Amino acid sequence: MQKILIVEDCNIQANVIKELLLRGLPDVYVFIANQYSQALDVSKKHDIDLFFLDINIGLNQKNGIELAEELRRFEKYSLTWMVFISGYANYMLQAFKKVNCYDFIAKPCLPSEIQRVAAKLLGHKEKELTSHTYFSFINSENEKTQVMKSDIFFLESKNKKCAIHSQSQVFITQRKSLIDVVKEINMKTLIQSHKSFFVNINKIERINENKPCSEIFFNTYDKTALLGRKFKSINKSIFLMAKYG
Numbered sequence: 001m002q003k004i005l006i007v008e009d010c011n012i013q014a015n016v017i018k019e020l021l022l023r024g025l026p027d028v029y030v031f032i033a034n035q036y037s038q039a040l041d042v043s044k045k046h047d048i049d050l051f052f053l054d055i056n057i058g059l060n061q062k063n064g065i066e067l068a069e070e071l072r073r074f075e076k077y078s079l080t081w082m083v084f085i086s087g088y089a090n091y092m093l094q095a096f097k098k099v100n101c102y103d104f105i106a107k108p109c110l111p112s113e114i115q116r117v118a119a120k121l122l123g124h125k126e127k128e129l130t131s132h133t134y135f136s137f138i139n140s141e142n143e144k145t146q147v148m149k150s151d152i153f154f155l156e157s158k159n160k161k162c163a164i165h166s167q168s169q170v171f172i173t174q175r176k177s178l179i180d181v182v183k184e185i186n187m188k189t190l191i192q193s194h195k196s197f198f199v200n201i202n203k204i205e206r207i208n209e210n211k212p213c214s215e216i217f218f219n220t221y222d223k224t225a226l227l228g229r230k231f232k233s234i235n236k237s238i239f240l241m242a243k244y245g
Contacts, residue, residue: 002049002122005031007039007067008085009058017052017085017114019238023188024115025122036061043071048080050121052114055086055095065091068099081121085109111189111238112202135164135185140172147171149187153203153218154225157196165223191235194226201238 004021008014014032021030031046033039036057042048051071053064062070064084071077084095087107095101102121105113136146140161151167157178164171164181173181182190182198190198199216207227208215214227 002028003046004050005048006052007033008054009034020111020114021118036067039067051082053084055088055091138174152200153221154199191238193231194228197225199225
């Protein structure tokens with residue numbers, strides 16, 4: 001089992017990243033450290049395969065780059081993958097030159113950025129994020145159809161059928177419940193946002209707060225989905241990663 005360490009002083013942010021990694025990657029164990037000393041302790045006790053490091057890890061302690069420099073002094077971490085996730089873009093050059101990190105992801109970031117970087121560095125194929133590339137089904141015209149999973153924006157329940165909103169078109173399935181379609185698609189990035197909607201968290205652009213339901217907007221797509229209070233609460237950590245308008 002591959003091990004990932006997230007170093008982030010904000011526990012909410014750290015758990016958001018942890019949940020995304022566990023949803024997106026098979027067979028990984030994710031540690032969280034909120035402080036410099038805790039991060040060193042975890043790194044000594046375990047063999048970490050990938051580090052996600054914040055720059056600012058609290059007052060009165062060394063920052064994430066100093067932590068990375070210290071980790072590089074360990075022989076076992078001299079070449080280990082390190083990725084910074086931070087809102088302090090002015091540290092980017094320092095991170096690359098002093099620590100030889102692989103990537104610098106600026107906050108706020110999309111879930112897909114974190115998942116793709118982790119998958120690539122740990123040697124997973126991107127198709128593992130969705131468990132097969134295509135979803136095949138019988139449409140409302142009784143024809144066999146398939147849609148590329150990575151093209152799906154959201155699923156919507158319509159008159160006891162399911163509408164699959166994709167990059168190319170909206171597909172309507174035969175009479176089948178929303179939950180059944182979601183199970184058949186078997187796509188880890190599909191999250192329920194409303195009793196009638198499942199959304200692909202990698203496609204979310206922003207969320208506009210409204211009552212009684214908020215509205216979810218997507219990258220390069222003009223239709224929107226709904227976010228109900230109940231599901232916003234259940235999946236709070238996931239929807240925190242969205243860019244709010």
